[in-house]
Amino acid sequence: MRKLLFFSLCVICFAACRNNEKSPELSNKDIAKVLDEMTSLMIHDVTNPPLAARFFTYASLSGYEVVVQNDSNCISMKGILNDYPEIIKPSVPGSYSYQLSAILAMIATAKKCSHPEVCLKNMSNHF
Secondary structure, eight states: OHHHHHHHHHHHHHHHTOOOOOOOOOOHHHHHHHHHHHHHHHHHHTOOHHHHHHHHHHHHHHHHHHHHHHOTTSOOSBTTBTTOOOOOOOOOSSOOOHHHHHHHHHHHHHHHHOSOTHHHHHHHHHO
């Protein structure tokens, strides 16, 4: 009887420890939200066109490189763009959503390239 009770408690404990959280479902609409926020920032900041192009390019490349590290169908920009560094995938224990990582990389890069970080701070809290 004690063995049965112990076994049932173990089964209940293992069942309770399962992680039932699903990773967030992200789509191109989420990337569009980030790009729209960046566009609003560029309009508000009254940035000249070459600087705005550089701003969008850096942010887009950061997201793309995260995807490259996790999708074998994509090709890195190393060797295609002049002086582009080799980006090595960090070893992270456990599983993570690389789509979310790509969006957060875009937001982080946009924050570093812009002056008023308040606008994009709300966006990163959204994700």
